[in-house]
Amino acid sequence: MSATYSAEVCTTVSALDLVTGFPFPFPQETYRYSTNVEPAPGAVTTPAGQWGEAVVDVDSEYAQELAERAAILDRDPSRHAWLPHMDVACWDAMLCLMRELSLTRPDSMALTVLESGVRPRYHWRNDLLGIDHTFVLGDPSTLPDEPLAWIAAQVQEDIVLLDQRDGVLYGDAGVVTFAADWSFGFDVGMSFLEIHGPVPRLHGEGIITRAHEFLKRLQPGETYRRTNWTLTIGRRLDVSTELYPEWGPDRDAVLLLDDEAFGRDVHLRVEVQHLIRLPESGAVMFLIRTYLLPLVDLVQVEHWRVRTADVLEELPQDLADYKGVAKYRHRTAAWLRARGPAEGS
Amino acid sequence: MTSPVTASAPHPPHYTSVPDWTREPVVQPADPLGRVHTVIEVVGEDPAATAPVVAGWVAGLDGRDVRHRACPDTAAAVAALEADLVTAKVGHRVLVAGSADACLAVRAAGVRGGLADDEMAFGVVSVETRTVWCVHCSAATVAKLALDDVVACSGCERGLLVYPHVSRRTGRHLGFMVDAEEA
Amino acid sequence: MSRLSLVVAGIDDTVPDVRRLVLAPADGGELPSYTPGSHLVLDVPSGPGRERALANAYSLVGESLHPSSYEIAVLRCDPRGGAAGGSAWVHALRTGDPVTATTPRSSFAPVQPATRHLLVAAGIGITPLVSHLRFHARWGREAELLYLHREGRGAFITEIDDLTDGSASCFHDRVSLLARLRERLLDQPIGTHLYTCGPTGFMDLVVAEAQAAGWPSSRVHLEHFGLDDLDPGEPFDVTVGEQCFEIASGVSLLEAMEKQGYAVPNLCRQGVCGECRLELGPATTGVWHRDLYLSDDDKAAGDCAMACVSRALPAADGRAHLEVLL
Structure with a gap:
């Protein structure tokens, strides 16, 4: 790793790969919503390392996050939903994710087409989970679970599948356990535009309609990505609206913490979202991968420390409200400012 | 878009999940291209309100195959629609007259039954009542409510904010705890 | 791409x-x-x-x-x-x-929530529907095919037989196909979608029959192979930056720009692929779009055009002008 940053110099709360692979989301000193899509995959170099080389990322949290997803689904099955016409898209998504996994981890995962034709037969191996399985496309009896549920138990990404009909994309299936303040179970079946209806500023600026037009024209084999971000208190992946009564009080409580605890508790939360047109169903697969980095680790990289403080200070109030960071963004910025380079690494 | 746009009250974006006709009563026109029309009248508390809406549609569809279903409540209306859809052929249209709350519920049944947006039209006579779905406990609460009001959940008793977000599949508004951040 | x-x-x-x-x-x-x-x-x-x-x-x-x-x-x-x-x-x-x-481009996919698919093809227009039939056979979807072709000139007859278990109906003249279509359009369960591909005139007839039978536009899907017999159009003026030139009748904006030395990305040259989209400035008098690519909203905005098929519409004073922004 050609980083100005290494384990010998600093100690971090997070595992080292969560810092070196962190997708820092602020290319500019200020943040506004934009249709910030770019072709994927493609590596992005950061002062700490790089990210973006793979569409589906497998990191040191793999086992932990999959266990967490399983526990969430067990408690609340509404996080996995599909409308009946999404059967083909679910198979399609599973195949696509298996392919991506085998590109990311060729040493331990492989999808092999044993027989092609009308009813292709495949072999799937995932050594990280001890899976070695043969199945036939479209035949549910050859899988241990529904295709979308089975593959969602093997990737850290949340998955939403959008069906396109009559010039509109509808979020008709998915497994979303790590939602940042939205309810997949409520939104399933809504159009892409309706899902984004409540987001401020997207309205007047045509951003969401442009994104919708872009997605509608995405062709099979094309993959794009964008990032989104917020702040999260605690290493809490599931900040869904369902659990708001559990995590909502933290937004006041965090202000009572001393500086040391504040820096460990407040995380910059980044979503890397991939958009992929699936070939067989024509559905668009929307992958949402969530990364969390505590402030104490963020400040190990000087550029990240300064840039994050800049963005938080300047963020317009309506965006701060919508992102749920209004109460503690100024304390966060001040905390970052106070850790000047002299004090840091 | 049928409702007027005024400078003081900006028109909501056309992609909100909240239909215009749940903000103020609007009667959409019947589609004269349809071959068979099911007119569902959810009579509810105010039969005097729905009757003229139905009469207007029926007069405009003179000569076509129109099936009028007068239903005492939303559940009966949903059942009537579902029964019609079993044998319906393409060319069928569904018209629903009633409160916005009833129209949302019947629309949801139509969506679940495979109807497209251009096969349904609504004649809304009142917009006071809304059904709120609690995202925390899944209970539904029905009350006279405006968007952004707060209502006590009939299931978990939390104070729910009536969010301007409506499900196509259920016709219910999203409700979440309004004061969750006050520890 | x-x-x-x-x-x-x-x-x-x-x-x-x-x-x-x-x-x-x-x-x-x-x-x-x-x-x-x-x-x-x-x-x-x-x-x-x-x-x-x-x-x-x-x-x-x-x-x-x-x-x-x-x-x-x-x-x-x-x-x-x-x-x-x-x-x-x-x-x-x-x-x-x-x-x-x-790489393959999709613009005529089977509608996933459809509970049934009615396919109507004429001549070589059978081609996209053959791959629809393969999909329906793989996934067990209900499909019905009406296929018009000249006697002895039907393509894919054997495959179609296999894919539909012999249920496809073939016709050798338009009149009998349309008679059968009229009947079938009245008897499709509400979840059905209609797909047609063939010469433009043929598809127009199919669409007209569907409308007459009460089909809403969301259930009717056409595959255009491109625009045939485009009107050559009236001459109009174009400005690109400082430069101004005239487009003669029968010459496309794309051709004229290429002749002036502009490299305009393009592919199909018939208003389908979307590659040659141009942004237009406020001096534009009006746009006769004619393409199959831009959405209705895009067209209504009047600030973009497809160089291969779009032309200027005259203003009230008769002047027809496009201001191209590069």
């Missing part, structure tokens, strides 16, 4: 005037899977009878998942009858010839 290097791996001329081509990757291996109803855009080089290179779209008719080759079927069209020459080029290809093409 990625391009594929292919070679002609098989030719089948069994059906008169319809050539089936098998195109394999030049370097072996697997080709990308594609959505049923997709087409391939082939690069047709300039040559005898073709003043300029063409990019022609052809529907894919073979297996769409993990294909080792792509298959298309091309009707012979005589350049002396006004055809641009792509078909003649395909009909002159020989096994082993190299061909370059775009």
Whole structure:
């Protein structure tokens, strides 16, 4: 790793790969919503390392996050939903994710087409989970679970599948356990535009309609990505609206913490979202991968420390409200400012 | 878009999940291209309100195959629609007259039954009542409510904010705890 | 857009005037899977009878998942009858010839929530619907095909028989197809969607029949092969930056800009692919869009046009002008 940053110099709360692979989301000193899509995959170099080389990322949290997803689904099955016409898209998504996994981890995962034709037969191996399985496309009896549920138990990404009909994309299936303040179970079946209806500023600026037009024209084999971000208190992946009564009080409580605890508790939360047109169903697969980095680790990289403080200070109030960071963004910025380079690494 | 746009009250974006006709009563026109029309009248508390809406549609569809279903409540209306859809052929249209709350519920049944947006039209006579779905406990609460009001959940008793977000599949508004951040 | 290097791996001329081509990757291996109803855009080089290179779209008719080759079927069209020459080029290809093409593009996919699919094809318009039938057979979807073709000239008859268990109805004249269609349109369960492909005039008739039977537009889907017989249009002026020039009747904006030395990205040159979209400035008097690419909202905004088919509409004073922003 050609980083100005290494384990010998600093100690971090997070595992080292969560810092070196962190997708820092602020290319500019200020943040506004934009249709910030770019072709994927493609590596992005950061002062700490790089990210973006793979569409589906497998990191040191793999086992932990999959266990967490399983526990969430067990408690609340509404996080996995599909409308009946999404059967083909679910198979399609599973195949696509298996392919991506085998590109990311060729040493331990492989999808092999044993027989092609009308009813292709495949072999799937995932050594990280001890899976070695043969199945036939479209035949549910050859899988241990529904295709979308089975593959969602093997990737850290949340998955939403959008069906396109009559010039509109509808979020008709998915497994979303790590939602940042939205309810997949409520939104399933809504159009892409309706899902984004409540987001401020997207309205007047045509951003969401442009994104919708872009997605509608995405062709099979094309993959794009964008990032989104917020702040999260605690290493809490599931900040869904369902659990708001559990995590909502933290937004006041965090202000009572001393500086040391504040820096460990407040995380910059980044979503890397991939958009992929699936070939067989024509559905668009929307992958949402969530990364969390505590402030104490963020400040190990000087550029990240300064840039994050800049963005938080300047963020317009309506965006701060919508992102749920209004109460503690100024304390966060001040905390970052106070850790000047002299004090840091 | 049928409702007027005024400078003081900006028109909501056309992609909100909240239909215009749940903000103020609007009667959409019947589609004269349809071959068979099911007119569902959810009579509810105010039969005097729905009757003229139905009469207007029926007069405009003179000569076509129109099936009028007068239903005492939303559940009966949903059942009537579902029964019609079993044998319906393409060319069928569904018209629903009633409160916005009833129209949302019947629309949801139509969506679940495979109807497209251009096969349904609504004649809304009142917009006071809304059904709120609690995202925390899944209970539904029905009350006279405006968007952004707060209502006590009939299931978990939390104070729910009536969010301007409506499900196509259920016709219910999203409700979440309004004061969750006050520890 | 990625391009594929292919070679002609098989030719089948069994059906008169319809050539089936098998195109394999030049370097072996697997080709990308594609959505049923997709087409391939082939690069047709300039040559005898073709003043300029063409990019022609052809529907894919073979297996769409993990294909080792792509298959298309091309009707012979005589350049002396006004055809641009792509078909003649395909009909002159020989096994082993190299061909370059775009990766498959989808614009006519089966509708997933449809509970049933009614397919209506005329002539070579059967091609995108063959891949629909393969999809429906794979996934057990209900489908019904009405197919108009000249006697003895039906393409894909054997495959269609296999894919539909012999339930497809073939017709040799428009009148009997339309009579049957009229009947069938009245008897489709509410979840059905209608798909048609064929000459524009034929599709217009199918759409008119569907409308008469009360079908809403959301259930009716057309595959355009492009616009035939475009009106040559009136002359108009264009400004590009400082430069101003006139576009004559019968000359496209794209052609005129190319002649002036502008490199405008383009592909199909017939208003379908979207590559040659131009942004327009406020001095524009009006746009006669004519393309099949831009959305109704885009067209209403009036700030963009497709260079290959769009022209200026005159203002009240009769002046017709486009301001192109590069």
